[in-house]
Amino acid sequence: MTEKTALDVPFMEVNPELCKGCQLCLAVCPKSVIAISDKLNSASYHPAFYTGADCTGCGLCFYACPEPGAIRVIKP
Amino acid sequence: MKTFEKSNSFYKVFERKGGPAKEATHYCPGCGHGNVHKMIAESLEELDLTKRSVFVSPVGCSVFGYYYFDCGNFQAAHGRAPAVGTAVKRTNPDAIVISYQGDGDLAAIGTAETIHAANRGENITVFFVNNAIYGMTGGQMAPTTMIGQRSATTPLGRKEDIHGNPIRMCEMLATLPAPTYIERVAIGNSKHIMKARKAIKKALRIQAEGKGYSFVEIVSACPTGWKMDPVAARDWLIDDMLKVFPLGVFKDESDNQDEDAWKRHFEAFDKAKVDVYLDRMKSAVGDIEPTVLPGDLNCKFAGFGGQGILTLGLFLSQIGMRGGHHVSWFPAYGPEMRGGTANCSVNLSSDRIGTPLVDHPNVLVVMNQPSLDMFEKDVVDGGTIIIDSTVVEGNADAKRLNVVAIPASDIADEVGTPKVANVVILGALVAATDAFTPEFCESTLRAIIKKKSLIDMNMEAFRRGYDFVKKA
Numbered sequence: 126m127t128e129k130t131a132l133d134v135p136f137m138e139v140n141p142e143l144c145k146g147c148q149l150c151l152a153v154c155p156k157s158v159i160a161i162s163d164k165l166n167s168a169s170y171h172p173a174f175y176t177g178a179d180c181t182g183c184g185l186c187f188y189a190c191p192e193p194g195a196i197r198v199i200k201p
Numbered sequence: 202m203k204t205f206e207k208s209n210s211f212y213k214v215f216e217r218k219g220g221p222a223k224e225a226t227h228y229c230p231g232c233g234h235g236n237v238h239k240m241i242a243e244s245l246e247e248l249d250l251t252k253r254s255v256f257v258s259p260v261g262c263s264v265f266g267y268y269y270f271d272c273g274n275f276q277a278a279h280g281r282a283p284a285v286g287t288a289v290k291r292t293n294p295d296a297i298v299i300s301y302q303g304d305g306d307l308a309a310i311g312t313a314e315t316i317h318a319a320n321r322g323e324n325i326t327v328f329f330v331n332n333a334i335y336g337m338t339g340g341q342m343a344p345t346t347m348i349g350q351r352s353a354t355t356p357l358g359r360k361e362d363i364h365g366n367p368i369r370m371c372e373m374l375a376t377l378p379a380p381t382y383i384e385r386v387a388i389g390n391s392k393h394i395m396k397a398r399k400a401i402k403k404a405l406r407i408q409a410e411g412k413g414y415s416f417v418e419i420v421s422a423c424p425t426g427w428k429m430d431p432v433a434a435r436d437w438l439i440d441d442m443l444k445v446f447p448l449g450v451f452k453d454e455s456d457n458q459d460e461d462a463w464k465r466h467f468e469a470f471d472k473a474k475v476d477v478y479l480d481r482m483k484s485a486v487g488d489i490e491p492t493v494l495p496g497d498l499n500c501k502f503a504g505f506g507g508q509g510i511l512t513l514g515l516f517l518s519q520i521g522m523r524g525g526h527h528v529s530w531f532p533a534y535g536p537e538m539r540g541g542t543a544n545c546s547v548n549l550s551s552d553r554i555g556t557p558l559v560d561h562p563n564v565l566v567v568m569n570q571p572s573l574d575m576f577e578k579d580v581v582d583g584g585t586i587i588i589d590s591t592v593v594e595g596n597a598d599a600k601r602l603n604v605v606a607i608p609a610s611d612i613a614d615e616v617g618t619p620k621v622a623n624v625v626i627l628g629a630l631v632a633a634t635d636a637f638t639p640e641f642c643e644s645t646l647r648a649i650i651k652k653k654s655l656i657d658m659n660m661e662a663f664r665r666g667y668d669f670v671k672k673a
Contacts, residue, residue, distance in 0.1 A: 142222045147231035147424075147431035153391050167221035170230065185391045187205035188398070191235025193242065193269070194224045198205040 135182025135200040137175050143195040144172035150186035150196060159186060208242035210251040210271055217268040227265055231431020233388040233421025234263050237330055237401070241299065242270065244402040250409060254297040255289050257282045259311075261303035262337045263330065280311020283318030286325045292472070297408055298325040305335045308344040308368050315370070322379030322413045326404045329370060329416065332423035333442060340426040344368040347445055352426075367445055371418050375451035381413035383452040387420040389439040393448070407455045412463050415455075420446050487648040492524035494551055495635055499559045503544035503576055504568025504589070506534060509623030513566065514545035516627055520637060520645045521549040529557035542571065549636070564634060566626055568592060568609070577602075585633050587626060605633050605670055612665050621662035628666025639667050 137159070139150075144166065151159050156179045166172050182200025190196045207224075214223050228234050245251045255273035258266035259282050267274035273296065277285040282300040290298045300318075307315050307329050318325065334352055335341040341354040345367045349358040359367075371385045382404060386397035397419055404415035420442055422434040429437060454462075500517065504510045511532045521528040529548045535541035546559035563584040567573040570593050577597050580586055585603045588596070591610035598604075607629045613622040624646075631637050643660055650656050 140224075143225045145225070145230035149231060149431055149435065152432045152435070168225070182203065184203070184205040185394075188236065188239070188394045189391065191228060191230075191232055191239075192225060193211050193235065193239050194207040196205070197207075200203040200205075 133201050134180075135198070136180050137182075137186055137196060137198040139173045139175065140195050140197075141166050141172040141174065142168070143192050144170060145192065145195075146170035146172055147191065148173065149189045149191070153185045153189040155183065155185065156181060208239065208246045210242035210245045211238075211269055212271045215268050217265050226269065228262065229423075229425045231422060231424040231434060232262070232336075233332060233419065233423070234330060236388045236394065237301075237328065237397075237419050237421065238266075238269055240398050240401045241301075241328065241405075243398070244405050245270075245272070245297075247402065248405055248409060250297045250405060253295060254299060255286075255293070256299045256301060257286045257289070259300075259302040259306040261306050261335075263301055263303060264337070266301055280306050280309070281314055282306065282311065283314045283323070283325065283327060286327075287318055287321070287323050290323060290325050291475070294472070297405065299405075300325055300327045302327065302329055303336070304329070304331045304333065304343040304345040305338075308370055316374070316377075319374045319380050319414055319416065320377050322381070324408055324411060324413050325415075326408045327414075327416045328401065328404075329418040330421050331370075331418055331446065332421045332426065333367070334423050334426040336423045336426045340423075340428075345370075345446075347442065369446065371416070371451045374416055379414060380416060380452055381454050382407050382415040382450075383418075384416075384450045385418040385420065385446060385448050387438065387443060387446075387448055388422065389420070389435060389443065393439070396448070403455070410455075410463075412455050412457075418446070420448075485649065486519045486523040487645060489523060489525045490641070492526075492637060492641060494524070494526060494549060496563075497551070498547070498549040498564055498634065498636060499562050500547040500549075500564040500566070500630075501544060501559050501562040501576055501579070502547065502566040502568075503542070503572035504566075504592075506541040506543040508543075508568045509620065510543045510566075510568060511545050513623040513627055514547045516624070516646065516649070517547050517549070517630070519649050520642050523645045523648075524637060524641070526551055527554050529554045531557035531559075542569075544572065544576075564630060566630065568622070568626070570595060573597065585630075587629055587633065589622060589626065591622075603633065605629055607666065607669050609666065612669070613662055616662045616665060617658045621659055624659050624662040625666035625669075628663040628668075629670045630666075632667045632670035639664065 158176050158179045161171050184198050187196045187198050256270045258276045260279035286298040286300040331345050333345045342352040346359045375383050384400045386400045387393040400417050404417045407415045422438050424431045424434040502510045514530050518528040518530040527550045531546040534543040548554045561581050565580045565586045568589045586597045587605045589609040590606040591608040609622040609625040610619050612625045613619045
């Protein structure tokens with residue numbers, strides 16, 4: 126995951142095992158770059174994931190997410 | 202580069218949660234507690250307060266705060282977090298004390314503690330998570346439940362004339378003179394959340410600067426209790442709850458530049474002053490003169506109210522204190538000042554005392570018949586039982602126990618008043634156990650008996666009880 130920091134663009138990432146699929150990050154994302162996976166994680170939630178482009182690194186999804194470790198946002 | 206990630210004020214792994222996701226909280230999807238936890242952790246880290254902080258968890262969904270915050274932790278009885286926090290702060294003035302409470306904890310069972318901690322202006326921070334329902338217990342009505350809101354206990358919706366109105370804690374507390382900072386924020390849209398971050402950080406900074414009581418109410422969603430999906434819950438919060446719980450600053454005196462205004466928060470909580478007070482209590486029994494106990498005393502004293510049973514226990518405890526021992530005194534009595542039953546448990550030990558209760562005494566004093574019937578069987582084999590034979594007709598099992606029957610009330614009457622029968626008993630107890638010398642007890646009694654005109658009578662009562670046993 127961390128090798129992405131080498132890229133000079135902002136990005137967010139979701140730890141699929143910690144995500145509980147509440148979708149609050151989707152609701153606050155100004156660029157709509159987060160989606161919900163079809164797959165279930167081991168706790169039987171459909172986790173969110175980054176669609177891969179256009180994240181501005183604003184961090185709003187991080188603060189909307191109730192889980193301390195589920196979302197990480199890097200803004201180079 | 203800016204990174205938004207899990208704060209270092211959290212534990213790396215959350216031991217509470219088993220299963221595959223050991224770094225996940227125990228909260229439901231979309232629960233606001235997680236957001237508030239993140240903001241507190243972030244603020245503690247940014248203000249460099251984590252290692253000084255003591256987080257007081259309440260009863261409610263957030264009861265497991267101590268599994269998450271990597272700082273000092275307490276878990277308080279339901280509603281008592283501000284009282285526990287007061288004790289922590291006053292004994293550890295450098296600690297950053299966080300009282301984290303929900304609406305049932307803070308606004309129902311703990312209303313008294315909440316109001317009085319605020320009224321004293323304790324230099325602590327209270328975070329009040331208001332989600333308008335009892336989440337942990339299954340969605341019952343809370344003091345903050347909205348009019349018309351359905352809950353397990355208001356299936357037709359809360360009604361003003363039956364259940365009262367939702368309580369607005371910020372508005373209530375803001376009427377008090379002592380609090381420094383009171384604000385209501387919300388975990389609603391992103392704007393709300395950013396304001397909440399600022400308020401949480403500000404409240405902690407106010408405490409760190411010694412500026413007194415700070416209170417932040419966080420209106421927060423409970424999707425499970427509200428039976429909504431997380432996004433719909435947050436919309437309902439914004440559209441409906443904020444009409445009843447308007448956001449804003451209700452009190453803020455933190456900009457007061459007058460340093461004298463904040464002084465009391467340091468002076469009132471001065472450890473040295475507490476020590477002076479405790480020393481004064483110690484000196485009330487006279488200077489400590491270490492004595493040697495032949496063995497631990499685990500005593501039960503029982504009789505009618507008015508016979509001086511509790512005072513007997515106090516006297517023995519104070520004699521033990523002056524002898525440099527660990528002591529405990531634990532009374533049990535009915536509401537009657539005279540005539541009801543009363544008993545007390547007293548422990549004297551050269552080691553620390555675990556519980557003040559005495560279930561199996563090695564010394565039992567009975568000053569009425571019911572007490573003999575009730576407690577004799579509890580005395581350990583070979584224990585001592587002292588009976589006021591003026592009042593008690595029965596006798597104890599002399600094969601199993603060391604039985605001392607003394608007509609204490611008659612002796613006391615001869616001395617001057619039956620009221621000193623308890624001191625006659627004290628003399629007999631000291632003689633039967635050889636716990637102290639009579640001179641040591643007498644000099645202690647002289648120091649602790651407040652009415653000086655009664656000292657001589659008590660001295661005689663003590664000596665008559667002591668001699669009765671020694672000369673028998």
